[in-house]
Every structure is written in structure tokens, then in C-alpha cells.
Amino acid sequence: MSREQQFIDRLKPLARDPGARGLIDDAAVLAVGNETLVLTHDMLVEGVHYLPADPPADVAWKLVAVNLSDLAAKGAVPVAALMGYTLGPDADWDAAFVAGLGAALGAFALPLLGGDTVTMPQGRALGLTAIGRATGPVPSRGGVQAGDQLWVTGRIGAARLGLAIAKGMAEGPEEWLTAYRRPMPRLAWGQALGPRVHAMADVSDGLLIDARRMAAASGLGVTIALETVPIVGDDALAAVTAGDDYELLFAAPPGFAPPSDCIATLIGGFAPGEGLRLTRDGAAIALPARLGYEHD
Amino acid sequence: MSREQQFIDRLKPLARDPGARGLIDDAAVLAVGNETLVLTHDMLVEGVHYLPADPPADVAWKLVAVNLSDLAAKGAVPVAALMGYTLGPDADWDAAFVAGLGAALGAFALPLLGGDTVTMPQGRALGLTAIGRATGPVPSRGGVQAGDQLWVTGRIGAARLGLAIAKGMAEGPEEWLTAYRRPMPRLAWGQALGPRVHAMADVSDGLLIDARRMAAASGLGVTIALETVPIVGDDALAAVTAGDDYELLFAAPPGFAPPSDCIATLIGGFAPGEGLRLTRDGAAIALPARLGYEHD
Numbered sequence: 001m002s003r004e005q006q007f008i009d010r011l012k013p014l015a016r017d018p019g020a021r022g023l024i025d026d027a028a029v030l031a032v033g034n035e036t037l038v039l040t041h042d043m044l045v046e047g048v049h050y051l052p053a054d055p056p057a058d059v060a061w062k063l064v065a066v067n068l069s070d071l072a073a074k075g076a077v078p079v080a081a082l083m084g085y086t087l088g089p090d091a092d093w094d095a096a097f098v099a100g101l102g103a104a105l106g107a108f109a110l111p112l113l114g115g116d117t118v119t120m121p122q123g124r125a126l127g128l129t130a131i132g133r134a135t136g137p138v139p140s141r142g143g144v145q146a147g148d149q150l151w152v153t154g155r156i157g158a159a160r161l162g163l164a165i166a167k168g169m170a171e172g173p174e175e176w177l178t179a180y181r182r183p184m185p186r187l188a189w190g191q192a193l194g195p196r197v198h199a200m201a202d203v204s205d206g207l208l209i210d211a212r213r214m215a216a217a218s219g220l221g222v223t224i225a226l227e228t229v230p231i232v233g234d235d236a237l238a239a240v241t242a243g244d245d246y247e248l249l250f251a252a253p254p255g256f257a258p259p260s261d262c263i264a265t266l267i268g269g270f271a272p273g274e275g276l277r278l279t280r281d282g283a284a285i286a287l288p289a290r291l292g293y294e295h296d
Numbered sequence: 297m298s299r300e301q302q303f304i305d306r307l308k309p310l311a312r313d314p315g316a317r318g319l320i321d322d323a324a325v326l327a328v329g330n331e332t333l334v335l336t337h338d339m340l341v342e343g344v345h346y347l348p349a350d351p352p353a354d355v356a357w358k359l360v361a362v363n364l365s366d367l368a369a370k371g372a373v374p375v376a377a378l379m380g381y382t383l384g385p386d387a388d389w390d391a392a393f394v395a396g397l398g399a400a401l402g403a404f405a406l407p408l409l410g411g412d413t414v415t416m417p418q419g420r421a422l423g424l425t426a427i428g429r430a431t432g433p434v435p436s437r438g439g440v441q442a443g444d445q446l447w448v449t450g451r452i453g454a455a456r457l458g459l460a461i462a463k464g465m466a467e468g469p470e471e472w473l474t475a476y477r478r479p480m481p482r483l484a485w486g487q488a489l490g491p492r493v494h495a496m497a498d499v500s501d502g503l504l505i506d507a508r509r510m511a512a513a514s515g516l517g518v519t520i521a522l523e524t525v526p527i528v529g530d531d532a533l534a535a536v537t538a539g540d541d542y543e544l545l546f547a548a549p550p551g552f553a554p555p556s557d558c559i560a561t562l563i564g565g566f567a568p569g570e571g572l573r574l575t576r577d578g579a580a581i582a583l584p585a586r587l588g589y590e591h592d
Contacts, residue, residue: 003387004383004415006387007394007411007413010391011394011397013439014398014401015407015408016399017407017408017409019409020407021410025410027410028409030376031335033328033330034329034330035329035331039376039378039409039410039425040426041378041410041411041412041423041425042377042380042546043412043414045416045417047417048415048416048417051458067523080326082323082335082337082425084339084380084423085303086339087300087303092303095306098303101310102310104311111309111313111315112313112316112338113313113324114311114319114321114335115337116338116339116423117300117301117303117304118300118341120341120344120408123416123417123418125382127412127421127423129337129378133328153381202450274481
């Protein structure tokens, strides 16, 4: 078990409020008067979640986008953000970050309400709290019912190819690099899907690992038909084990039809049992050694 | 101007929502349905906001307490928290932190709803978002009116003496060390005062600097009668320029009487003009070179 998971397991007894959803969901829920808020806080650490050479404006975009992706996965409408920022020794980096932050906040019409700015001698750890308003029932990661089908929005794998470009290890179209550096949270699709699906999560760590987590949280097993997964590039196994795509993964009963303006593909199904099975053209295939980003 | 202040000034154009209060207040406000939420996010960085040798359980306490002190200064009732945690190489430290976090959450009946746990190769930057519910009008830092008087709750200076003990530079009663390591946010007093005062803030960086900020945010000058400030220890100037006390500083019109269960002392007043004046027994005295923790 990864150290992050061990730590989260230690925290679970402290997070008994039902709104914490057992710390297994993308976000928490909080009833306020007659509204339901959806709350998330994600961090980006230099050298862990982004490359030190990534443009600071793109890091700012990503900080906003990864948090809004959590809101998208809960069908929520973003309403506000608070940021925790660690000032580094490079003032130009900080200035470029603010410019990118302004672009991201503007693109998503997200008001920045406050936060904290602190000096940090070494390294950077950036945090954003995003607050959204629920548009209806808030789907959890663990709401799948046996017999539900597994869907994914958009296409998977572009961010992986973009990361290779950013590392100077590959070449490819600009849109791959953009997919890595400026992911687009699926807010509109999430809001349309949220109240209508049984479970939803974003694909942040890799399609396989995120699908397995959804199944585990629901006490079920999941089977994915690899050839049905819409991918970018030609290496399906690499695509479904890479992270940072920020598409939406959701479970819905047979016969479910996504809203007409939502691009979503049926890629598998859930059944009693546990774990993840992968098939190609109907035959079971071996799971790759690494299902995604494991937080270890 | 400190680098932190420069960065905050860069952020201000991105925080135009009235709920951001121009990024000069302890916390932000957000109207949700028929409720008003108060939101804050404060970080603690190892070596900056706490000593590497401080017990991890106390660091956890402080992370909760400094955020709840911001809510106290706005008269808010805490309702939930999200934590951003950077895992370090020392698993025992992390485990002891969780134990202290549980104690703090329990002491303040604060539900932990979620957050993020990330690996950080070097250093620690811990963030907490605290969400509170307003009990009435939410006092800002900048609401002082000319002629208002300046009050402070409790006594000032114990945390400074406790820090000296923690550093092995002094000896003294256990309560001083506790004041430094386990500050108590003035939640009940804040809730009683909040709807009745013109302005309020907590004393986190030092009485003099926090009073000057309140005056500046209100477009006024402030005079403090040093001999009236209730201090711990015998060095008044050291006490009023040290931070970490987490008492409440507030402005109220002449004739204001604090609630009977609130220990508060009248220490000065506001007048047209700008800046901070310090008097002792009626005579102006020179300001110390350093008014408090300057974030630089």
C-alpha cells in the first residue's frame, strides 16, 4: 500500500461526517441552508505533479483545472476558490503564475475569494480549494450498482503524449501538449450527467486505476473492453494506464443514453465480485503491471 | 514592501468579487442560499511558521487553531475543514500529526470533510481550509469609523515567551509554552462580538502591526496607549511586537461594553489621519523598528 494511502487510512477515523464520503470520493458535500455545496482541495507539488520547467502560467492553469475537474465529476457548478501559494526564490516565476491564474479564473468564470501566501525556502506546494454548487443529487465514486455499464467521456491518452513532448522525448501535435499542460475540466458534461448517473469520478490517475477504484468503492468488479476505449495515439495499454486526462468516468444502467451534446463511450460493465478484468475482442488479457499513477 | 505583499498586490486584480474583501481581511465571505459562509485558508511551512523540532501533534493543533482564529475574528461558527498535507520522509511524524489533528478537530467539534495528501521530496507545507457560518453581519478589518476605540481580548505576549522556551532560550511556566504550541482561537468571544463591533481581526503577526493594518484598511490612524495593553511578562514593547497570540483586536464606538463573559481591554482609539502612534502614560514614544511579523 502506498504511503499516501496509508496516511489517508489514518485520517479516515477523523472524517466520519457523511459529507466526507469516507475520503474515497473526489470531493466532499456540505449542506448549507437549502443548497448543497461540493468542496475539493487538490495540491500540485513541483517535481511531483508538474515539471520544474513547465511554464508557470500552465502550472496555474493546471492547479485550477484539476480542482474544477473534481467538481465536474460531482456535477457541480464552480462558485469560488481559495488558493494556498508558496513563494519561491524566483519572482518572475511568481509573476508569470499570476498571469496564468488570471487566465484560468477568467476562462472558468471562477471568483478567487482568498487564501494564503507564504514563503517556502525550498520547493513549491500549491493548493487550491474549489467550492461548487450541486445541480442535483451528487454522484459518488461508490454508487455503482451491479449490472451498470461503464462509460468514459472524450478520448484518453493525449496528456500522456503531451508529457512526452514536454520532456523532449517525443514530437507531436500541439494539442497533445495542450492536453497535458492545459487540461479542460468537463464541467458542462459533468453537470449534465451528474444527476442522472449512479457513480462518477474523473480520470486523473489513469483509466484502469480509476475504474478499479470506482468498482472497489462500490463493492463490485469491473470489466473493460480495451478495444472500445477511445484513445489518442496507437498504444491502448499505455493510454489507459496514463494519468492527467481529466475525462469523466461514470456508471449508468443499461439503456442509458448520454445527453446529445456529451461525447461518451461505453467501455465496460460492473458485476458482483471484485477487481478489474481487461478484455480485448472478447478474450481476457493480462493486466499491465502498473494500472496508473499509484501515489507512492 | 515584502515579497508576500507584492504577490498579494498582484493577486488583487484577480479577486474583484466583493466576497474577497480586497484580500485584506482574515477571511472571505460567500452567500449561499439564505446563509453567509466565512472561508479561510492558512498554511504552515516548516521552518517558517513552526520549528522543525516542534511536536507534530502541536503543529496539527496550530494548523487548525490559526484557521479557526480567522473564523473567530469574523464571528463565524466553524462548520467544516479540508486539509492539504505534504507527506515527508518520516512516517512517525505523519502518524503523530494525525493524532494531534484528531485532538484538535475533536476539541473544536470540527468535521474534516476532505482534502489532498501529496508526496513532497523536501520540506513541508500544510494547508487547511476552514469554513464557517456567519452569525450575523461579518465584521471586516476595514470597517473602523473615526472616533472608534480599539480593544483587545485576553492578554498579549504569552506565545512569545513560549517560543523562547521552545527554542531552549528561556524558562517559564508551562502555560506559556502551551500558548505558543496550542493557541486557543477565541471562537465564543468572536461570535459574541462579531455582529456588534465595527471591525475585527485576530492578532497573529503582532498587536502593533495588526492594529496598524486595521487602521490602514479603514483609512484612519490609530493610537495605542502602551501602558493599558494587558501583557504577559514584563516587556510591553516585546509583547506588542510578537505574533502568534491569536487574541482578537476590535474597534467599537465609545461607550461599547463587551459581553460580560468576554475579557477585553480598551487600549487605544482611531482618528482621521494615518499610521500608528504609541503613547506611554500620555506621552508619545518612538515606535520600535519592528512592529511584528512582516511576512518578508
